[in-house]
Amino acid sequence: MPTPPxxxxxxxxGLPRRDRHDGRYGRIAIALHWLLALMILSSLCVGVAxxxxxxxxARVRLFNWHKxxxxxxxxxxxLRLLWRLAHRPPPLPEAVLRAMPGWQRAAHQGTIALMYxxxxxxxxxxxxxxxxxxFPVVWFGVLxxxxxxxxxxxxxxxxxxxxxxxxxxxLATLAALHVAAALKHHFIDHDPLLARMWPRGRGxxxxxxxx
Amino acid sequence: xxxxxxxARRAALPALPAMALLWLLALALLWLLALAxxxxxxxxxxxxxxxxxxxxxxxxxxxxxxxxxxEGSFRRFEATLKLDPRRPEGGSVALSIDTGSASLGLxxxxxxxxxPTWFDVAHHPRASFExxxxxxxxxxxxxxxxxxxxxxxxxxxxxxxxxxxxEAGRSVATGSLVLHRLxxxxxxxxxxxxxxxxxEVTVNFRLILAAPxxx
Numbered sequence: 001m002p003t004p005p006x007x008x009x010x011x012x013x014g015l016p017r018r019d020r021h022d023g024r025y026g027r028i029a030i031a032l033h034w035l036l037a038l039m040i041l042s043s044l045c046v047g048v049a050x051x052x053x054x055x056x057x058a059r060v061r062l063f064n065w066h067k068x069x070x071x072x073x074x075x076x077x078x079l080r081l082l083w084r085l086a087h088r089p090p091p092l093p094e095a096v097l098r099a100m101p102g103w104q105r106a107a108h109q110g111t112i113a114l115m116y117x118x119x120x121x122x123x124x125x126x127x128x129x130x131x132x133x134x135f136p137v138v139w140f141g142v143l144x145x146x147x148x149x150x151x152x153x154x155x156x157x158x159x160x161x162x163x164x165x166x167x168x169x170x171l172a173t174l175a176a177l178h179v180a181a182a183l184k185h186h187f188i189d190h191d192p193l194l195a196r197m198w199p200r201g202r203g204x205x206x207x208x209x210x211x
Numbered sequence: 212x213x214x215x216x217x218x219a220r221r222a223a224l225p226a227l228p229a230m231a232l233l234w235l236l237a238l239a240l241l242w243l244l245a246l247a248x249x250x251x252x253x254x255x256x257x258x259x260x261x262x263x264x265x266x267x268x269x270x271x272x273x274x275x276x277x278x279x280x281x282e283g284s285f286r287r288f289e290a291t292l293k294l295d296p297r298r299p300e301g302g303s304v305a306l307s308i309d310t311g312s313a314s315l316g317l318x319x320x321x322x323x324x325x326x327p328t329w330f331d332v333a334h335h336p337r338a339s340f341e342x343x344x345x346x347x348x349x350x351x352x353x354x355x356x357x358x359x360x361x362x363x364x365x366x367x368x369x370x371x372x373x374x375x376x377x378e379a380g381r382s383v384a385t386g387s388l389v390l391h392r393l394x395x396x397x398x399x400x401x402x403x404x405x406x407x408x409x410x411e412v413t414v415n416f417r418l419i420l421a422a423p424x425x426x
Contacts, residue, residue: 055323057407064277134282134316141278153316 070123077119118171125164132156259423263290275409287312296382306340361395
């Protein structure tokens with residue numbers, strides 16, 4: 001998207017607007033990050049809670065909410081990935097990069113790549129598990145989705161269910177690592193890494209003078 | 212009509228009592244005739260007894276859980292058929308279903324179905340359907356009126372059935388009808404919420420009938 005001529009955007013670089021940055025993620029990227037963080041954490045909690053319930057309306061309700069949320073996470077993750085490909089995330093600040101040993105840079109890139117893979121793998125496996133169990137997913141109770149695999153109870157129980165759960169816990173572990181790293185940068189290294197993803201609202205709008 | 216001398220003597224008897232006696236005799240004779248079983252050739256032919264090939268037949272149902280179609284089936288049932296599948300009108304069908312054989316193919320749900328909330332198998336081990344009339348609707352379609360008893364509750368209903376010839380001289384009767392589970396208190400207490408499990412249950416059946424005289 002070309003720069004609108006009248007926009008009072010800072011002319012710090014000659015890059016197109018979507019690749020220009022003030023060291024922060026864009027508004028849409030930040031919104032998707034926090035929305036998905038909330039949805040994934042909620043789905044994990046619902047998933048852990050529901051499997052222990054006895055056969056009851058509450059169980060059926062939670063299973064369906066979990067599936068609806070999972071499909072929403074899948075769709076929003078696809079949107080987020082497309083957005084990320086079209087809007088390059090800001091590079092790490094020079095000072096932060098210099099302070100990071102090689103293994104930390106690799107861990108940083110690896111964690112994000114793995115998390116993105118799991119944003120897709122976990123909901124897809126859950127969907128496949130539901131299909132294989134003979135329960136098609138009907139999104140929000142109104143939109144029937146196609147079965148990913150044919151009903152097959154053996155496949156559902158012996159492969160898809162444990163794989164869905166294992167990868168979901170892997171995602172939770174990576175997310176915990178991601179949060180721990182962000183907190184370490186913020187509270188121990190005192191660098192501005194967390195601010196890149198923190199919602200705006202403290203006078204740090206684009207065009208504001210850098211602090 | 213015999214000798215004129217005899218009839219002359221009989222004519223001397225009082226006429227009225229003789230007439231009365233004759234009438235009584237005639238009435239008694241008519242009475243006996245009416246009570247006697249009718250001759251065999253006048254009875255409507257007894258409908259031949261077809262057989263249900265249960266192991267090849269299916270009775271399934273579809274419910275909706277929060278919009279999700281969930282299929283189940285009854286694995287054990289039997290039928291007494293007094294009809295010729297090739298000419299079912301005037302025949303009769305009595306179907307008996309083992310409610311304990313209901314399955315959703317999911318061990319956790321299957322453990323619940325026999326409980327009082329659902330089929331209450333301990334008190335109502337069988338559901339039954341007994342036809343009261345079978346009418347031809349044209350083509351291979353028939354309307355079977357009957358009474359369905361499920362969980363001790365009986366309802367009249369009409370079941371549409373199509374009967375087509377199948378291999379080995381058999382016939383296949385297929386049909387589908389919609390029942391309301393709450394009419395029969397199936398899914399009681401906390402499960403009466405129809406936004407969770409819909410009230411409408413579609414029953415699909417495919418019954419293989421062996422015509423009389425075929426294996």
